[in-house]
Amino acid sequence: MSDQSTEDSGLxxxxxxxxxxxxxxxxQLISALGEEVEVDMYDRLPTPFxxxxxxxxxxxxxxxxxTRVFEKVAASPNFRFFGNVEFGTHIERHELERHYHAVVYAVGTPSDRSPGVGGEELAGSWAASDFVGWYNGHPDYEHLEFDLSCERAVVVGNGNVAIDIARMLVLAREELAVTDIADHALDVLAESKVKEVVILGRxxxxxxxxxxxxxxxxxxxSEADVAVAPNGLDLSDEVLAEDASMTAAKNVEILRGYEQRDGHGHAKRIVLRFLASPVSINGSERVESVTIARNELIEGDDGKPHARMTDELETLDAGLIFxxxxxxxKALRDLPFDEQSGLIPNKAGRxxxxxxxxxxxxxxxxxxxxxxxxxxTNKKDAKETIDHLLDDYRAGLLPEPTAPHEGGSEAFLLERRPEHVSYDEWLHIDEAEKVRGEPHGRPRVKLTRVHEMLEAIEAKRKK
Ligand SMILES: Cc1cc2nc3c(=O)[nH]c(=O)nc-3n(C[C@H](O)[C@H](O)[C@H](O)COP(=O)(O)OP(=O)(O)OC[C@H]3O[C@@H](n4cnc5c(N)ncnc54)[C@H](O)[C@@H]3O)c2cc1C
Ligand SMILES: NC(=O)c1ccc[n+]([C@@H]2O[C@H](COP(=O)([O-])OP(=O)(O)OC[C@H]3O[C@@H](n4cnc5c(N)ncnc54)[C@H](OP(=O)(O)O)[C@@H]3O)[C@@H](O)[C@H]2O)c1
Known part of the structure; x- marks a missing residue:
């Protein structure tokens, strides 16, 4: 392998x-190597971030x-963005190996874990990614139709995504109307009949x-009270393991406050229910109710508290479950994938x-x-990987690009994916969205279909 750290070869x-x-x-690559590196970033969507x-x-x-931090990176002369280009569909691994010394996969984890409960296929049973993608105007989800005509929704999970979903279901129209929520979701959420959202923690x-x-x-x-369901659980007895985090201890303190609180008399409420797992989602065509088992905590082989279902069951009327x-x-074409963890196998980023x-x-x-x-968290995580990439580069361990395309990767993309979107073209989409939002006092009104985004670029080009 050649000495790749010389200036004339570049990375x-x-x-x-x-x-x-x-x-x-x-x-991090640009800060470390300055002009010695060229970075091309690809995304399957025409929009970054x-x-x-x-x-x-x-x-x-x-x-x-x-995003302001990311915009600064994008302004570097040795950075290029190629949006609307999907790895595995429009470009493949062997093609990238012809042009680049290294490829960094930053594709996220777009699918959902499934709880594996009977009745998940019923209308009204949704994965978090569906709802989140829909209200945020992700083109993959803009066609979905959410029927929010029921009074009770159940959200399974005790993470921040569960909280986001519960909050979005009870926000007031005025609160939603000043955001960048997708227009299609604004109308549906503003007309929502949901009065109670039950968040289940196993x-x-x-x-x-x-x-x-x-x-x-x-x-x-502003429009919803919060309550903790008793469910046989006495929060004053909630014992935290000695190694419990500050966050966990503070959460328990906040929840104790909620337990003691009288409601503010709002028409809607969010109920936090612990030691509870769904065992079936019931209904003939749509979700009509959810059967929940009460759990108990047992010490697992790892010494940590695990949930074990009891045979105490209860059925809650509900028209929606998230x-x-x-x-x-998701596996990427021609790359290793660990089915169990759902990740690309790696050691500290390699x-x-x-x-x-x-x-x-x-x-x-x-x-x-x-x-x-x-x-x-992704900053420190990226640093570990990029440090290793730089070590490999300096040690001459990166493979040489096998057959760089004449005219570089952009010329190659013009053949393979002429509809690719540059960073400047994304800025046209950005501007079009901001212009749409301005008369309504909104940061932007998102374009939610890829063809609309491409039309906004074309309109700017014609001006
Ligand atoms: C619903 C939700 C809300 C969140 N809210 C917050 C919050 O309020 N505050 C906070 O700090 N953190 C929040 N997080 C966490 C934060 O979003 C993540 O830590 C972070 O986005 C992970 O970054 P990533 O780059 O690994 O993946 P992602 O942000 O998912 O980015 C992956 C990118 O890869 C692209 N891509 C995927 N496949 C391909 C392909 N085959 N070819 C080309 N491109 C591809 C995708 O289009 C996407 O642009 C939230 C997470 C979720 C799920
Ligand atoms: N505002 C913000 O800062 C914000 C907003 C959204 C997301 N995020 C971040 O994004 C990351 C992902 O969030 P997330 O909510 O998707 O994941 P998360 O934080 O990992 O929470 C997942 C929850 O699902 C539960 N769970 C897992 N399997 C289950 C099962 N089979 N049955 C019932 N419950 C089950 C987990 O419980 P167990 O602990 O029992 O496994 C946990 O409570 C987090 O780091 C989060 O902080 C941040």
């Missing part, structure tokens, strides 16, 4: 996915301002995965195949470590 890296992990990785655009709840605009309050600000926010909603029990990765390093292939973010952690 060419492709990053697949433009979410936080992809952008942190790109920024992954779950910052399509996951973070619309009523949390401050969190989305992290374990106890001390094991919930909520973060404190998100749990606290449930107690500050499963928010975590996300799962992709592994049957125990051996796959030279020149790296992972970052959720597809590397699993679907947990906030946006900032």
């Amino acid at each position: 060419r890296v492709a990053i697949i996915g433009s979410g936080p992990s992809g952008f942190y990785a790109a920024g 992954g779950l910052v655009r399509a996951g973070v709840a619309p009523d949390h605009p401050k969190i989305k301002s992290v 374990r106890g309050p001390g094991q919930a995965a909520f973060t404190n600000p998100e749990l606290r926010e449930l107690g500050e909603l 499963s928010a029990i975590g996300y799962r990765g 992709v592994h195949h049957e125990g051996d390093v796959l030279p020149g292939h790296y992972v970052v973010g959720w597809i590397k470590r699993g679907p947990s952690g906030v946006i900032g």
Whole structure:
């Protein structure tokens, strides 16, 4: 292998996915190598930023301002964005190997874990990713139709995604109307008849995965009260393991406050119910009720508290059920995939195949470590991978591109995917959305179909 660290050879890296992990990785490569590196970022959507655009709840605009950091990365002269290009469909691994010394997969984990409960196929039973993708205007989900005409919805899971879903179901029209929520979802949610949202946790309050600000926010909603279902659980007795985190201890304190609280007399409410798992979703065509088992906590082989179902059952009338029990990765064509974990097998970011390093292939973010952690967690995670990539580069361990296309990867893409979207073209989409939002006092009104996005680019080109 050649000495790849000399200036004249330079390093060419492709990053697949433009979410936080992809952008942190790109920024770190450019900071470390300056002009010595060229970074091309690909995304299957014409729009960048992954779950910052399509996951973070619309009523949390401050969190989305992290995109300013990513915009700075995108402004580097040695950075290019190729949106509307899907790895595995429009470009393949062997094609990337012809052009680049290294490929970093930052594709996230877009599928849902399934709770495996009978009746999941009924209308009104949804995965978190469906609802979240729909209200955030992700093109894959814009066609879905949510019937919110029932009075009670059940959300399974005790993480922040469960909280997002519950909150979105009870926000007031005025609160939604000033956000970047997809227009199709604004109308449906504003007309929602849902009065009660029950959040089910299979374990106890001390094991919930909520973060404190998100749990606290449930107690500050303008149109909904929050309550903790007694369910035989005495929160004053909630014992935390000695190694329980500060977050868990604080969660229990917040929940104790909710338990003692009289409602504020709001028409809607969110009920947190612990030690409860769904055992069946019932109905003839649509969800009509959910049967729930009471759980008890037992110590698992790992020494941690696990949920064990008892035979105490209860059936709750409900017309909607959302499963928010975590996300799962999807296999990418021609790349190793671990079915059990739902991730690309890797050691500290280097992709592994049957125990051996796959030279020149790296992972970052959720597809590397699993679907947990906030946006900032991906920065440290990307650093570990990029440090290893740089070590490999300096040690001459990266494979040479086998047959760089004449005219570079852009010329190659013009043949393979002429509809690809550059960063400047994304800025036309961005501008069109902001213009649509302005008269309504909204940050943007999203374009939710790929053809509309391409039309916005074309309209700008013609001006
Ligand atoms: C519903 C939800 C709400 C969240 N809210 C918050 C929050 O409020 N605050 C917070 O700090 N964290 C939040 N998070 C967590 C945060 O979004 C994640 O930590 C982060 O987005 C993970 O980054 P990632 O780059 O690994 O994946 P992603 O953000 O999922 O990005 C993956 C990118 O890869 C692209 N891609 C996928 N497959 C391909 C392919 N084959 N070819 C090309 N491109 C592809 C996708 O289009 C996407 O752009 C939330 C997560 C979820 C699920
Ligand atoms: N505002 C924010 O900052 C924000 C918003 C959204 C998401 N995020 C972040 O994004 C990441 C993903 O969030 P998430 O909510 O998808 O995942 P998560 O935090 O991992 O929570 C998943 C929840 O599902 C439960 N669960 C798993 N399998 C289950 C089953 N079979 N039956 C019942 N319950 C089950 C888990 O319980 P057990 O513990 O018992 O397994 C856990 O309570 C998290 O790090 C989160 O903090 C942040």
